[in-house]
Every structure is written in structure tokens, then in C-alpha cells.
Amino acid sequence: METNIDPNSWVDDYSDNLYRYAIVRVNDAQMAEDLVQETFLAGLKNLHTFQGKSNTQTWxxxxxxxxxxxxxxKKSSRKEYSFDEPDERFADKMMMKDQWVKEKAPLSWNINADEQLENEEFMQILKACIKHLPEKWASCFVLKVMEEMKSDEVCKELELTSSNLWVILHRARLQLRECIEKGWL
Amino acid sequence: MEIDNKIMITCKESTFLISKKQQDKLSRAEKMKLQLHLMMCKHCRKFAEQISFIQKGIKRLRLKIEAQSANITLSVEQKAKIKEALHNQKK
Structure with missing residues (x-):
């Protein structure tokens, strides 16, 4: 077993790659830096479990x-009023009764081509709207839709049943759609 | 939300299926009910179009963030801080 690894060279060799990996996923520079540090600390502490099966960076x-x-x-377990809001009330507030009500019905977005996705303004609004999601929803959304994790993995990690997960993702989409519509049109 | 046996579904149920479709396969019955509903409901057609647009947008956004972060590095000071923390733990 390697006992005299040099932490300095770890940091020199791997910290930038770890930092990039983290910042893409948490979208917060300070948090990414903290996570990199915690990763090295955990690595040092658990060096005995690393038996050179993979390369150091992969590990x-x-x-x-x-x-x-x-x-x-952690983010998703913070208490949030909106998650406890009954489904019915949420749906009514967001969009409709059983059918769309006139003032909540989707407007025309004029999305006829993928080139709209190159639209910088749309991207900025999308980003801002994701930021506005309640944290629990955002956590589900990031892990499932951006990280493309498997549903049962997301459920396990966030302690949700699969129907809970669907409902949360659905609410997140309803809210995102409305937020984008308000900001964009 | 359970979609029961009836053939005609409401907009509320239809939007749920549209959402579900983004990450899961719909059952044959669900597919059929949704198709039937979409034929008749222009609001839900718009909704479906927008939801899949948003989904594509999110994938694009992710690629963009990755591209923007490709050359980011930690500063010398930040690295020194991490090294110090590691030394402290190693002691």
C-alpha cells in the first residue's frame, strides 16, 4: 500500500480537473472549491481502500x-413549503383546473427550429428559471435531467418514491415553462 | 397521478403524461389516450412542444456550461489552501 503519497502533488495533478467536474455540476465556484478540498481530504483518509485498481484520478x-x-x-432535504403543498392546489395555481383556464394556457412560442436553441436570450432565461426552482425540485431535476441518472438511483439518493419523483419533475416542468414564458415573450 | 380506465383524459392528466414521456416510456394505453387528447386540444399540443423544447434546451445548456468551464483552473492561492488543509489532516 502507498503510504507516503505527497498531497501536494495530488493537488497539482488533479485539482483543476476535479474543479471543472464539480463546477459544471454545482454551478457555484465556492461550492465547487469546497467539494474539491473535501474530496482530497476524504481520499487521504480512505487511502487504504484505494488499492490501485483504478487510476488515481478516476478514484x-x-x-x-x-x-x-x-x-x-442536503439541499433537497431542507424543508420547503411548496413540496408539501397538496397536488390539487398546486396544479390549480400553476395552470388549470382539469382543463386549461384561459389566462394560464400556453402561449405560442414560435419555436419552429432548433436554431432557437442557439438563442442567447432563451438560454439566459432558462438558466435563471432553473435557479428559481424550489431546491428540492431543482435537486431532482439536476440529477435526473442534467446528470441523466437513473430514476431509481435518484429516488434512492433523495429518499423519494418513484411516483413522488414523477410528480416533482412534472411540477418543475410546469413551473419552468411558465417562468420561461413570462420572461421570454 | 393515476390515469384510470377512461379513454378521454383531462388536460391535467395529459400534461402529466407529456412530462412523464420525457424520461419514461408510456404504456400503450397511455400513449393512445395522450394521442387522442392531443388531437383535440391545442393548448396541450403547445404544451407538449414547449416541454420538449425545454428538454433540448437543458441538454444544450449543459454542453454550453461544460464548454465554458473547459479552461477554468483553481488559482495558486486556492491550491495552497487545499494543500494546507491536507497537511493539517495528515499530521
Missing amino acids: LIAILKRKIIDHYR
């Missing part, structure tokens, strides 16, 4: 990935 990324999921788990 550290695996630890970091775990830390990122934990980060979202």
Missing part, C-alpha cells in the same frame, strides 16, 4: 461524484 472523481450527490441530497 478521486468517484469520491467527488459522491460528494456532489450528497450536496444535492
